[in-house]
Amino acid sequence: MERQLLSGDEAVALAALHSGVALGTGYPGTPSTEILENFSELGGRAQWAPNEKVALEVGLGAAFANARTLVTMKHVGLNVAADPLFTAAYTGVSGALIVVTADDPGMSSSQNEQDNRRYAIAAGLPMLEPSDSQEAYDFFLTAIEMSERWHLPVLFRMTTRVCHSKSVVVPESDGRAAAGAAASFPVPHFEHDMAGRVMIPAHARPAHRRLRAKLAEIAGWAESPEAAQLNRVVPGDPELGIVASGISFMHALEAAPNASFLRIGLVNPLPLNLARAFAASVARTVVIEEGDPVIADALRAAGISVESKAEMYRFGELDVRRVRRILARDESPEPAPARGKPPELCPACPYHTVYATLKKHDCIVAGDIGCYTLGVLPPYQAMDTCVAMGASIGVGLGLRHVLPPAEARRVVSIIGDSTFVHSGISGLVEMSYNPPATGHVVIVLDNGTTAMTGQQEHPGTGRTLDHGPTGKLSIEDVASAVGIGSVTVIDPYADPDGFERLLVERLAASELSVIVARRPCILAAADIRKWERQAAEFRAAAAEQALFDAPAEEQA
Amino acid sequence: MSALPAGKVTNVVLAGLGGQGVIKASDILADAALRAGLDVKKAEVHGMSQRGGSVTSDVRFGERVLSPMVPHGEADFLVVLAPSEVEVNRDLLRPGGVLIAPDLVPEGELANQRSLNVALLGALCTYLDLPQDAFLAAMKAAFPEKLHAVNEQAFELGRTLAAGAEPTRRLRSPQ
Numbered sequence: 001m002e003r004q005l006l007s008g009d010e011a012v013a014l015a016a017l018h019s020g021v022a023l024g025t026g027y028p029g030t031p032s033t034e035i036l037e038n039f040s041e042l043g044g045r046a047q048w049a050p051n052e053k054v055a056l057e058v059g060l061g062a063a064f065a066n067a068r069t070l071v072t073m074k075h076v077g078l079n080v081a082a083d084p085l086f087t088a089a090y091t092g093v094s095g096a097l098i099v100v101t102a103d104d105p106g107m108s109s110s111q112n113e114q115d116n117r118r119y120a121i122a123a124g125l126p127m128l129e130p131s132d133s134q135e136a137y138d139f140f141l142t143a144i145e146m147s148e149r150w151h152l153p154v155l156f157r158m159t160t161r162v163c164h165s166k167s168v169v170v171p172e173s174d175g176r177a178a179a180g181a182a183a184s185f186p187v188p189h190f191e192h193d194m195a196g197r198v199m200i201p202a203h204a205r206p207a208h209r210r211l212r213a214k215l216a217e218i219a220g221w222a223e224s225p226e227a228a229q230l231n232r233v234v235p236g237d238p239e240l241g242i243v244a245s246g247i248s249f250m251h252a253l254e255a256a257p258n259a260s261f262l263r264i265g266l267v268n269p270l271p272l273n274l275a276r277a278f279a280a281s282v283a284r285t286v287v288i289e290e291g292d293p294v295i296a297d298a299l300r301a302a303g304i305s306v307e308s309k310a311e312m313y314r315f316g317e318l319d320v321r322r323v324r325r326i327l328a329r330d331e332s333p334e335p336a337p338a339r340g341k342p343p344e345l346c347p348a349c350p351y352h353t354v355y356a357t358l359k360k361h362d363c364i365v366a367g368d369i370g371c372y373t374l375g376v377l378p379p380y381q382a383m384d385t386c387v388a389m390g391a392s393i394g395v396g397l398g399l400r401h402v403l404p405p406a407e408a409r410r411v412v413s414i415i416g417d418s419t420f421v422h423s424g425i426s427g428l429v430e431m432s433y434n435p436p437a438t439g440h441v442v443i444v445l446d447n448g449t450t451a452m453t454g455q456q457e458h459p460g461t462g463r464t465l466d467h468g469p470t471g472k473l474s475i476e477d478v479a480s481a482v483g484i485g486s487v488t489v490i491d492p493y494a495d496p497d498g499f500e501r502l503l504v505e506r507l508a509a510s511e512l513s514v515i516v517a518r519r520p521c522i523l524a525a526a527d528i529r530k531w532e533r534q535a536a537e538f539r540a541a542a543a544e545q546a547l548f549d550a551p552a553e554e555q556a
Numbered sequence: 557m558s559a560l561p562a563g564k565v566t567n568v569v570l571a572g573l574g575g576q577g578v579i580k581a582s583d584i585l586a587d588a589a590l591r592a593g594l595d596v597k598k599a600e601v602h603g604m605s606q607r608g609g610s611v612t613s614d615v616r617f618g619e620r621v622l623s624p625m626v627p628h629g630e631a632d633f634l635v636v637l638a639p640s641e642v643e644v645n646r647d648l649l650r651p652g653g654v655l656i657a658p659d660l661v662p663e664g665e666l667a668n669q670r671s672l673n674v675a676l677l678g679a680l681c682t683y684l685d686l687p688q689d690a691f692l693a694a695m696k697a698a699f700p701e702k703l704h705a706v707n708e709q710a711f712e713l714g715r716t717l718a719a720g721a722e723p724t725r726r727l728r729s730p731q
Contacts, residue, residue: 161625165599166583168595247624320625320627340609
């Protein structure tokens, strides 16, 4: 097939299509978002879930029914999905379940730089890690094969540079992909397996043993020539041996082209015997890895003598220059990176008014994740906390519970529409269940899209991933339904004075209040109008069709 | 895959502000290199860049490219779309590397200022060993048909300006 220049995300989408993935689901999160968008554009069935936990559960159900499924999320999304993940390792799957975790070393657009290789070890799941787009494509096909062979979910770890970098891909270069061979794709069907899938303790105890037996088998396979596509030794200079995986392998190969390499594509379980023999074959063995010293610690724990990077290189991304420094054991201070212009709220963002008002009234603002987090930067500096998706509401409530009343009354939680649906709803339930004495005020910034990650749909927009019409969640109805006494919808851009009066009034009342500040994202507004028009036409056509199809007496 | 040396790789960094078309320009450059039969990698960080902040994109091409990121201080070319982004990125250039700055194109010379990205690509093209046909094909693929003419004009303007630039400004071409 033709050479294509694809991002890692695009390569995964193409591989998913070529391997007959029946369903892709996930929640938008940089740098993983483009996988499902591309899968949908290529003709795959892709959908956004309200959050990563639900996405993984939907994917698991589909994989219980023998289908090949793909679930995507950013690294912190796996925290949300961790609960089903750990037990899905016990139940296993009948079809294939590939869980993409897109890590963000250096935090180009994230709140932390957690290393999700730890999840593979903790949950006991195989994890593959590609180092460019060709490998993203090839390894995805391998992940499907592994998932079906061992009946296990497979973690697919990507990092920002692998997700977003473009490199040349020749699809089906090794002749494995079943493109056009739809007849060979598994047909979904259901078989009862209560002992295998109902994780009461009596079933879970043997399931844990089964999981460990599978991992031992995979560890053996990972050392065999069959797994050479993933793990292999590239002989070179006997003085220097480098163990590397993912993007670090590319940096290292460029920094030390003549070194001997143990290239690791399967980061869990690690090929310990291969590593032992490799380390014995070279004078000095250095592990080059971004983030935590996961591989180095595992090899040392197995009694293999390797050198790890200095602690200073745990932070941020690696690049060729930093790898050279690690190899030279250079721990001198690094030059500060160039400081460009920081991002900011769009000049025409409808929420300038909200931040100006919060600042004017000296509010204590429990914030959340999205564009609006930029309210922390000048000129407003009107955000006091931002920790995790949905955390604004719980954190705001905690502040209200313990602060003296005069201060407590200044506390406001602020959360975007997509974030509210993702994990703000349970915070609202808590608010109704354990109301602070001074009440509380939650502002939902409803700009009608998941703006930060590039304007994706969510349940509150009433449109699906590909912008078609579907059921629509009403934020104000949800707030009323969980027992919030005061629920107001206002356009803060059209009526800034009204917004200020409302906020002042709600802060003074010792009641539970939700203010839905609703105005479409300026970047998405034109598209939203177009999609709404299309959705309205679709609904009208469907209604007409229903009328036509209905029995004659009902038409009257 | 083998541990062979990567050979000569051309390193280009494009820089500007969110919304200026930095990514579009790097897409075109990378596609032109692909069309010329070369290995190519391209790296940038999306996400926050959509909010008007600084954006840089690295494009590397040659016989075989390993890391997708241009090592600091090893860029052969630095193409900058916003005056404010020149100084913050200057250190990315190797000694003797070529800076292509936005003031190469005088105000008012472009029919549409939005095509500054393509004009600077035209300037870059005069230094590169890539066939111009590859650039033109990559541009055609990157824009809808109604924008082809304006972008081809911008590309040509950049080429002409770079070819006519005074030697002091033109600096030294690599190799």
